[in-house]
Amino acid sequence: MISDGDTSFRKLNTINRRMFIISAAKVVIFTGIIARLFSLQINENKKYLTLSDKNRLREWKLPPERGEFLDFFGNTIAGNLKVYQLHIVPEQVEDFKYLMVRLKDILDLDNSQFAKIIKKKNSQKPWETLVVSENLSWEQFSKVNFYLHELVGAKPVLSVARSYPFKENFTHVLGYVAQASESDLANNEIIKKNHVPGLRVGKIGLEKAFENDLIGSNGVQRYEVNAFGKRINQIDFTAGKKGKNLRLTIDTEVQKLCNELLKDKAGSISVMDIYTGDIIAMHSSPSFDPNLFLYGISHKDWKNIRQDPLKPLINKTVAGLYSPGSTIKPLVALSALENDVISPKFTVRCTGKMEMYGQNYHCWKKKGHGYMNLRNAIKQSCDTYFYEAARKLGVDRLEETSLKFGLGKKVFQDTFIDEKKGLVPSTKWKKDNLGIGWVLGETLITGIGQGYIQTTPLQLCLMTAQLANGGYEIYPRIKAEKNQETAEQIKLKMKQAAVQKKENENETISPVIKARNFFKVGNKDHKVLYRNPENIKFVLEAMWGSTNEVMGTSYGSRIDDKKYQFAGKTGTAQVKRITERQRELELKAIDMPYEDRDHALYVAFGPYKNPRYALSIIVEHGGSGSTTAAPMAKKLFKLIIDRHEEREKIIKQNLPNI
Amino acid sequence: MFQRTITNQLTFFQKIKSFDFILLLCIFLIGLISCFSMYSTDGGEISYHTKSHVVRFFVFFLMMLVLSFFNIRFWHSTGYLFYLIVLGFLIWASFYGITASGSQRWINLYFINLQPSELMKVAIIVCFAKYYHRTQVSDVNNFKNLLLPIGILIIPIVLVVSQPDLGTSILIALSGLVVLWLAGLNIKYFVYSSLFFVVSMPFVIAFLKPYQKLRILTFFNPDKDPLGAGYQIIQSKIAIGSGGLTGKGFLKGTQSYLDFLPEKHTDFIFTLFSEEHGFTGSVFLLVLYAIVVFRILRIGSFVRSYFAKLYCYSFAAAIFIYITVNMSMVLGLLPIVGSPLPIMSYGGSSMLATMIGFSIVMSAKIYHKQLIS
Known part of the structure; x- marks a missing residue:
């Protein structure tokens, strides 16, 4: 077909021209692809390398x-x-x-x-x-x-x-x-x-x-x-x-004894070193086996725990709130003495009840104690005496002393999330919270630890410890660490604090020394909680009487051996208002339904001659403090004081890693 | 039909001597690279993909050498027949084809599962080259003379789209259009048809399968659904980008051997190669392809017959399109449509079609003095 030369020529011309156009386009596209490769692989290499590693590496x-x-x-x-x-x-x-x-x-x-x-x-x-x-x-x-x-x-x-x-x-x-x-x-x-x-x-x-x-x-x-x-x-x-x-800081042996003592009961025992604040034992009963929770507790076990009327899930030591009952009396007595409201010689005649504005306030002893001075009133836990003492003292001054000694505030700041503050009432508190004015009758019952006042067992233990150490503030601790302050060091600091307090009261001392004393760490560390140390001594001695003298409420639980001898105060907290009729009947705890029975309480410290440990015991609905709680203290002090030397050895070795 | 001319009397040695050895070498090199890449996709062991790819490459490479000895007039005379046979296969596939991953593309020829749409990419060029070989340049733009080529082009496209296989149908269309362009079709037809294309776009999209629509949408915004439809583009870009200048090393492409890369045997084989051999490797491969395209154009420039010239120019352009569409796709420049990279990608039909295409080029080279009436 070359015969038609012109056509052929035109055809070739067209195809060559168009081929050239396409080739030019090819060069452009080819360059574009290389440019794209360059931008991905060279310019953005780091970014894509990271992405690729992110793809392939997992931790x-x-x-x-x-x-x-x-x-x-x-x-x-x-x-x-x-x-x-x-x-x-x-x-x-x-x-x-x-x-x-x-x-x-x-x-x-x-x-x-x-x-x-x-x-x-x-x-x-x-x-x-x-x-x-x-x-x-x-x-x-x-x-x-x-x-x-x-x-x-x-x-x-x-x-x-x-x-x-x-x-x-x-x-x-x-x-x-x-x-x-x-x-x-x-x-x-x-x-x-x-x-x-x-x-x-x-x-x-x-x-x-x-x-x-x-x-x-x-x-x-x-x-x-x-x-x-x-x-x-x-x-x-x-x-x-x-x-x-x-x-x-806990001693397993003591802890185990606490568990045994409270077996099948609801309640709590706390034991504390009165100087270092070390918690020796702290038990809430009834308890349960925490191993059950490890792999998911079975339905049945969980139901049993949850529905137990004795409430094993609550850590009663820090989250249980109780009326302190008569265990507050040493503190009421101290407050009254410190505020010069009464003197130890102040005497009240107890006839078994006291009348105030037509309302009868009963003493636990129906026949009455007769003439009581302060020491006897503590020893025999005479309610009438403390109604009168509280009336003279007033609730606000009692609140001040109570707060000082650790009631109404958490013992551990944030260690136990369920810890409760408790409540120390005052006229202002009632006005602010309930909107009505304070009634004098409420002061009377606060004086025997009933009414609005609520404390945790650990607070009562701390209160007792701070009385027993002579009235100095301590800081409870539960974590034992190397080079922690020892009891001796703390005692020394307390002594210094006492000396400084005396110096500061002395008018003749220069303000410079006063200021220096004020800023001394020792002064701040273990604050003096008393005005007059004699008042503390008096209260402690009365508590000794309560345990170690005939007629004392916990006389039955005393230990005569000086090594173990302890001093304490019983308490029996009413759970339910007792009607006049019930009072006539003189019901025994055992005759009442369980939930209506009184809580049995006991606070104590020992050994009396050279105190080192304080404890508080609460047995819910346990009847009276002297029959239920105080005997436990006897067993506990035996063990605690026997274990004391072992404990000292460990402290001397500065907590060896065993 | 066969005229005895001087070229027919070439001796066997003369024929061998007139092979385009540079072209052959480049094809062979790309083939070798593809075999090693396939070995890498198999995780560094010779297993199924590697074995069959190597076998296919060498069998089809030999076949190409043999077919090269056929006179170019043979291709001219069987041009329509070739097209009709492939068209028959396509129709066969649409009725009795083998369905895989939702697409009915293959026919069972007992010794091979053939994908006729791949062959159509070459057949359409041969067919058009023959058609325009006789057509006067003044008649090319005659609307009456245009109807037949449009029919020739539309029928296979419709068949392939309905398989459904959007990628291949686009490539067939592009191959056909390239021939029309080189044959001298007036530029206004291209302008009008592309306008028509743009206008009809929404209607076309409405007929697309949901997965095809998704692919086009994700191309415009791959990060929209990184774990779904955009996943392929993102992972491919990460693989290529993380290759850097020299790559992660042979068999060390983490994106590929940890399976982050999809379709690594077929459409994304370049991604794997680029991840392992970096920018330098990729450019080297591109240069090889460029040489292939250039050598085909060079052959086209000195062949005597218009048929061979049109075929060579068109085939060069088509090969170039296949390469660039595939690369643009894996580089995130075009939406993901199924399009293999010639020679590199796994797939027998694609390899067969490419090799047939090359053998026609080689035949044109050997018989470059051959005139076709």
Whole structure:
């Protein structure tokens, strides 16, 4: 077809021209693609490299190992138990159904447990570890190992879990741990930082209070993962740090005795060092076994605990509020003396009741005590005397003394989240809170520890301790640490504080020295709580009488041996208003329904000659303080004072790590 | 039909000597690169993809060499037949085709599962080249003479779109349009038809499958749904970008071996290569492709027959389009439509079609003095 030269020429001309245009376009596009490659690979290389690493690297946090709790003598009271667990990675299982049926047989799982595991499996990814059992018995564990060749994909694992070897003994002090909840994560940055699924954190008690010390830090495994999140290989591993071991001031032996004494009763016992403020024991009854909470408590156990009328879930030592009853009387007496309202010689005739504006105020002793002076009134716990003393004193001055000695405020600032403040009433308090004026009759009953006044057992213990140490403020502590102040050092400081107080009262001393005294740490540390030390001495002596003299309310529980001799004050707190008719009947505690019975209280300190320990006992609906509570004190002081030397040894060695 | 001319009397050695060895070398190099890339997609072991790709490459490469000895007049004379056979396959596929991942594209030829739409990319060029070989330049723009080519082009496109396979149908359309352009079709037709295209766009989109619509939408905003439809583009860009200047190293492309990269055997093979060999590797591969395109154009420039010239220019442009569409796609410059990278991508039909295309070019080179009446 070359015959038509012109056409052919035009055709070639067109195609060449157009080919040239296309070629030009090709060059442009080609350059564009190279430019794009350049911009992605050279200019933005860093950005995409980061993105690529973000794609492929995943960190897995390992659960941190929780710090342990030790008692004062170094015994583990909350430890980490090695537990046998059974894990399955569903992805690595050939026949999941078969495996589960075999396991059900071997582990003897019931249907509901079985269903639970299946449900759990369905809720997670196939490469995530499925924890079939968190706590296998040794028998189950060995059985699984025996059949392991048939159980492809099942992995028996050794893990750690919290254990409380003393079971119910430390429940309320330590609290317990359970899986971290949303609010735990929201409220605590450190938990959030160290959180891994299934992490157990403190829910209450010291486990919660010292969470940040106990929790430790995660180990971290870095893995390369594929697009589906499956781990391909481990890049590196950083070991975590175990949480701090915490040593408490508590003596397990005393704590155990407290538990025994309160067995089957509702109540609380606290024991405190009157100088250092060390909590020797602190028990609330009834208690429960915190180990039950570790793997999720069973429905039945939880129901039992929750519905127990004796309320085992409440830490009565710090969260139970009680009328102090007659145990407040030493403080009322002190307040009256300090304010010069009465003198020890002040005498009242007790006829069994006192009339005021047509209202009868009864003494516990129906026949009356006859003529009573202050010492006898404390010793025999004469209500009439204290009605009169309180009337003269007035509630506001009593409030001031009570607050000074630790009532109406938390003993531990924020250690126990459930700790209550209690209540010390005053005229202002009533006006502000109830909107009505104070009535004199209320002053009278406050004088015997009834009415509005409410205290926790620990507050009563602190009050007694601060009386027993001669009237100095102390700071309760529950954590034992190296180089803590010893009782001797604190005693010295108290002495200095007393000297300074005297100096400051001396008008002739220069204001310079006064100012210096004021700023001295010692002065601030253990504040003097009295005006006149003789008043304290008088009250303590009267308490001795109450326990160690005939007619004393706790005479039956005395110990004559000077080494153990203690002084105390009984209390019987009325729970319900007693009608005139009931009073006629003179009902015994045992004849009344349980909820109507009086609370039995006792506060004491010992050894009397050289006091060191104070305690408070409350037995809910236990009847009278002298018959129920005081005998417990006798047993306790025996043990506490016997253990004293052991304790001193540990202090001398500056808390050796046992 | 076969005229005895001087060129027919070429000896076997003369024929071999007149092969375009640079072109052959480049094709072979790209083939080797593709085999190693395939080995990398298999995670550094010779398994299914690698084996069949290597076998296909060498079988089809040899086939190309053999087909190169065919006189260019053979292709001219069978141009329409070639088209009709492939069209028949396409119709066959639309009735009895094998369905995979929601698309009925393949027919079972017992020894191979053939994807006729890939062959159509070459067949349409051969067919048009033959058609315009005879057409006078003054008749090209005659509307009456335009109806047949439009029909030739529309039928396969409709068939492929209905498979559905948007990517291949676009490439077929582009291949056909390139020939029309080179044949001298008036520019106004292109302007009018592109205007028509823009206007009809909304209607076309309404007929698209939901996944195709999603692809176009995600192209404009891939970050909108990073785990869904935008995932491929994002991961591809991360892979390429993280390659840097020299790449992460052979078999060390983390994006690829950790499965972040989708379709790494086929459409995203360049991404894998680029991640492992970086900017330098990518440019090297691009240069190889550029040489291929240039050598084909060079052959086109000195062949005597209009058929061979039109074919070479068109095929060069088509190959260039396949390459750039695929690369622009994985570089995030175009929406994701299924389009393989010639030679590199896994897939027998694509390899077969490409090699047939090359063999026609080679035949044009050997018989460059051949005149076709």
